[in-house]
Amino acid sequence: MDRLDAELAAETSRRRFLQKAALGGAAIAAAPALAQGITQGLTDLHLPGGNAQRPMTSAFPGKGSMILQRVHPPLLETPMAVFDRDVFTPNDQFFVRWHWADIPTSIDVDAFRLTIRGHVNKSIAINLEQLMRLPRVEMAAVNQCSGNSRGLFQPRVPGAQWGNGAMGNAKWLGVRLRDVLDLAGVKAGAVQVRFGALDQPVVAGAPDFEKALDIDHARDGEVMIAFGMNGTQLPLLNGFPIRLIVPGWYSTYWVKMLNDIEVLPGPDDEYWMAKAYKIPATPGANVKPGAKDFPTVPINRMIPRSWVTSLGEGQRIAHEASIPLGGIAMGGDCGVARVDVSTDGGRRWFATKLGPDHGKYSFRRWDAQVPLPGPGQTALMSRCWNTAGVAQPMAPIWNPGGFMRGNIETTTIVTA
Amino acid sequence: MKAPTPGMLAVGLLGVTVFTLMMVGPPGSYTPPPEPQSTGPAPSSISVNGFTLTSDTVDFPIDEQQYPDGPHADVINANCTSCHSASMAMTQPVLSADQWKTTVTKMKDVYKAPVAEKDIPAIVDYLTAMSAAQNGAPTGKAQDPAPNAAPDASGGTG
Numbered sequence: 001m002d003r004l005d006a007e008l009a010a011e012t013s014r015r016r017f018l019q020k021a022a023l024g025g026a027a028i029a030a031a032p033a034l035a036q037g038i039t040q041g042l043t044d045l046h047l048p049g050g051n052a053q054r055p056m057t058s059a060f061p062g063k064g065s066m067i068l069q070r071v072h073p074p075l076l077e078t079p080m081a082v083f084d085r086d087v088f089t090p091n092d093q094f095f096v097r098w099h100w101a102d103i104p105t106s107i108d109v110d111a112f113r114l115t116i117r118g119h120v121n122k123s124i125a126i127n128l129e130q131l132m133r134l135p136r137v138e139m140a141a142v143n144q145c146s147g148n149s150r151g152l153f154q155p156r157v158p159g160a161q162w163g164n165g166a167m168g169n170a171k172w173l174g175v176r177l178r179d180v181l182d183l184a185g186v187k188a189g190a191v192q193v194r195f196g197a198l199d200q201p202v203v204a205g206a207p208d209f210e211k212a213l214d215i216d217h218a219r220d221g222e223v224m225i226a227f228g229m230n231g232t233q234l235p236l237l238n239g240f241p242i243r244l245i246v247p248g249w250y251s252t253y254w255v256k257m258l259n260d261i262e263v264l265p266g267p268d269d270e271y272w273m274a275k276a277y278k279i280p281a282t283p284g285a286n287v288k289p290g291a292k293d294f295p296t297v298p299i300n301r302m303i304p305r306s307w308v309t310s311l312g313e314g315q316r317i318a319h320e321a322s323i324p325l326g327g328i329a330m331g332g333d334c335g336v337a338r339v340d341v342s343t344d345g346g347r348r349w350f351a352t353k354l355g356p357d358h359g360k361y362s363f364r365r366w367d368a369q370v371p372l373p374g375p376g377q378t379a380l381m382s383r384c385w386n387t388a389g390v391a392q393p394m395a396p397i398w399n400p401g402g403f404m405r406g407n408i409e410t411t412t413i414v415t416a
Numbered sequence: 417m418k419a420p421t422p423g424m425l426a427v428g429l430l431g432v433t434v435f436t437l438m439m440v441g442p443p444g445s446y447t448p449p450p451e452p453q454s455t456g457p458a459p460s461s462i463s464v465n466g467f468t469l470t471s472d473t474v475d476f477p478i479d480e481q482q483y484p485d486g487p488h489a490d491v492i493n494a495n496c497t498s499c500h501s502a503s504m505a506m507t508q509p510v511l512s513a514d515q516w517k518t519t520v521t522k523m524k525d526v527y528k529a530p531v532a533e534k535d536i537p538a539i540v541d542y543l544t545a546m547s548a549a550q551n552g553a554p555t556g557k558a559q560d561p562a563p564n565a566a567p568d569a570s571g572g573t574g
Contacts, residue, residue, distance in 0.1 A: 072476070
């Protein structure tokens with residue numbers, strides 16, 4: 001096995017070298033090192049314990065200025081300032097997260113096929129034109145990485161060290177997953193539906209990235225297959241030509257470059273459902289730091305979150321009796337009911353005015369005019385209640401995967 | 417090395433001149449080089465009910481970054497740059513030797529990284545030393561309650 005894998009790795013490496021060579025001498029000469037070739041300046045994610053500097057990059061296809069977490073395979077984070085401009089995140093600054101490095105760099109819309117197979121009456125493969133002729137739905141929904149804000153966990157945990165920007169909100173245009181499943185005809189006794197994509201592991205034997213939803217969830221009429229994102233086709237790095245949209249659930253289920261749907265007569269017991277993306281089966285996915293051997297469940301519904309976006313961490317402003325403050329909130333698996341803010345570390349809270357409602361799964365803008373305490377360091381906080389009555393807690397949770405952070409976040413500014 | 421004869425120089429000069437004339441072409445025939453995007457046939461597209469999808473071809477940037485110099489840097493550079501960038505390891509928080517060993521073992525056993533068993537101690541040593549060096553200068557904000565225990569590496573991913 002080791003020898004086979006080594007050979008495959010050598011082949012992968014050779015292919016990558018040939019790809020580099022094909023780019024021409026200029027590309028190689030211009031990029032002798034990451035810092036000199038494809039990045040411009042550094043940003044500070046203010047992660048507790050340090051190692052929080054990240055380069056900014058505009059070198060990725062279809063992407064503007066992004067925080068570079070990893071080139072290969074890409075992990076690109078959205079700067080918080082982007083969320084202050086609009087509740088919809090522009091496609092060219094929407095976060096990017098891939099697990100495996102073998103990602104197609106070319107998609108032919110004529111050749112692309114989506115397979116629906118497994119526990120169905122008739123396995124089929126449809127093309128994009130057939131898919132686009134199905135009844136259309138459009139929905140605003142937040143796509144948030146399970147590990148968004150992992151870098152803020154204390155004690156820190158291994159994994160992608162995201163700040164708060166592994167999330168985005170878009171208007172997704174597409175078709176209902178239910179309608180696509182009905183083309184093949186789901187057989188009685190179906191339990192789950194598994195989703196596969198065009199990206200592949202770079203070594204043989206590694207677990208292909210696939211996720212599954214319960215059949216009733218898959219057929220609920222909300223889960224959709226999107227070909228449009230904010231009015232245009234998806235950037236390749238966000239899953240062109242189609243991706244799964246699972247409103248209210250974490251992004252791990254929003255399979256990009258979706259090309260395979262398999263209806264299962266039992267639960268998916270493969271790696272990415274059975275072993276990875278598991279959270280403690282405890283309230284709030286919270287366990288004592290260092291705990292292990294607790295029961296786990298696959299990560300699922302999102303929880304309410306909110307952020308101050310009109311001012312950044314460490315920003316200095318002139319002291320005034322009161323200032324305008326704004327930000328964004330999300331309800332998680334339902335709408336935003338209310339957002340309060342504090343300018344004194346959580347002692348006094350003030351109501352905010354909510355912006356337009358774009359649907360229960362969307363970001364929602366909030367704004368307020370709030371009094372400032374005396375000059376000096378000022379801890380700004382926002383707290384969201386969702387329409388199910390769930391509010392953000394003050395205390396952070398901890399789990400070894402660094403999943404599902406949702407406590408009240410603090411932005412510390414300095415007034416003088 | 418043998419010096420070129422006048423004949424060889426003349427043939428060479430003639431060759432260069434012919435090549436140059438061919439490249440320049442007859443007067444007035446110059447056309448600007450095509451835009452890089454417009455080479456080859458236009459990408460195919462599908463339009464249905466007012467929405468269009470157009471075939472897409474992209475280049476990803478190449479990561480040239482290696483792990484910084486240090487003991488066993490050669491081993492980690494040989495083993496741990498093919499599946500992911502060095503930055504994946506270098507952006508991690510301070511992790512213990514046990515945590516690094518858990519991570520490296522997971523890369524080999526679960527994600528099938530072709531890492532030889534004999535290379536694992538050197539890789540873990542390198543990463544642990546990198547963590548220790550980083551531990552010297554903690555910065556950042558401490559908005560949450562202070563940590564009270566070291567974490568166990570586990571789970572994935574996200």
